[in-house]
Amino acid sequence: MSTSQDQSGSQADNTYVINSADAAEMARLMRQDQLVTQGMGGLFPEGIDLTDVHRMLDIACGPGGWVLETAFAHSDIDVVGVDISERMIAYATAQAKVQGLENASFRVMNALKPLDFADGSFDLVNTRLIVAFMLPQKWPWFIQECLRILRPGGILRFTDLEWGLSNKAAFEKTCGLFNQALRKAGQSFSPNGLHMGLLPMLRRFLQDAGCHNIGRLAHVIEFSYGTEAHDGFYHDLAVAFKLLQPFITKWQVATQAELDVLYQQVLLEMQLEDFCAVWILLTVWGYKPG
Template sequence: MAESENTYVIDPENAGELARLMQQDRLLTQSMGGLLPEPGITLPEQGRVLDLACGPGGWALELAFEHPTIEVIGVDISRQVIDYARMQARSRGLENVHFHVMNVMEPLAFPDGSFDLINGRLLFAFMLPKAWPELLAECYRLLKPGGIVRLTEMEPMLTTSLAYQTWMAYMSEALKRAGQSFSPDGRHFGITPVLPRLVRQAGFSSVQLRASVIEWSMGTEAHYSVLKDSLIGLELLQPFLVKMGVATKEELERLYQLATAEMQQEDFCGLWNLLTVWGRKPGDLRAAETTGEKTS
């Protein structure tokens, strides 16, 4: 598969990024309607779940807590965040969740047919376009017949802040220059239009889509959480944008100050659009149907 190189656009072991990912995990799960809100996604009582690029483990930990009879495994390239996730599992007394240091752009050290469900959220932040078919082929290998792959991705947020939109445009262009975008013109991340096709081409059937929208306009419940997530992200993204040559450090600092002010104005409006795509590995589902399934 792809080279063993960390292509994440923000240093995953930065303390600020760790805090941001912890908060973002909770926000996404709540705003999307739960851990597995999609129709038809169920887990066998003794099922096994793999969480790709799990970060500090928020989703995996919550799934393990809600489903004590299943086993959840999270993998991430960062040893620091895996150590944190393991510490969280110990502190909560969760013995059915385990975390391992692995690069999802390389073959994963699990036998064929190991999992009932494989989950991944916002992988665009490090995935190379050429690595997507390879990752999905690996998911196909790792899933049991009838198992489900579930992926959630996004495009740049839509807001009324000119400074923030300028920053998002720089981010899209930087990903394009870095070879980490499907966009033909660098105006978007480009992952959401192609994701359903990629899942189908990997051999999955019954591919479905579900859109989620987080409104974070001024006065809404999500405003402060997404504002905080965005501002931390903007600050941590500066080195990547400067490295890609889309803007100078001085310009980005000026935009950061403007965006901070504009996103706290009374008439500020913002939407965070997410797309979840899931598909099933063809196979006999009768065994799963007779063991007593549990819906999240």
């Protein structure tokens, strides 16, 4: 692990909606990584051709689950993960060592600042679930930065999320309050705060940046009561909804007292036999010109 203090940034300029230094968040992301990979049907369910991919980067890798699994599945590819959280990078680095994955490595890095990699040094750059920190106005710059570190013909690949689709009132309300807070924070593409709003933008971003052969694949992960994913999502969201409360109160879309009541209701709702809910994910990828 190497860290670069000026690059990693302080908590003050960390735009992530949850405190990424929190151990509970790291534990939650470890579970969520598996739920998402499984729910999407694997690491590269779209079937991207990895024949010419020898070095890849995962930006905002969290505790490193995707990087470690990819490095294990593709021992001929060097997989690098970066994240703003020193705790997560330390954990991911330790995991790579324990698992004997010499082709996996990790560094602390702030994706909202110039990336500390040479031009053309990767064949594939990946992100998954960065909606919770990437600023709308930063997207065009961020894509250019990803393209800078990709070789010509390299692959840029984004997977992100829209949530809050369910048949229960407290569940919808909780997700809705978060969506409103995200908008008030200036971190949403939704004009009215009804959604997070990133999914409709992804293909356009790649097109505007001049990428070619742009592809898209949508995924629906259902975690209704009685489904295989229900238990995992129940535990994931029980932690997420709690850890999101400071962000929601900071942007004054609800009081702590209101959130406390809502939290109890949402836990009960998710345990009801008629609870139905899905996450929608979209993977969009394209190739750097040249």
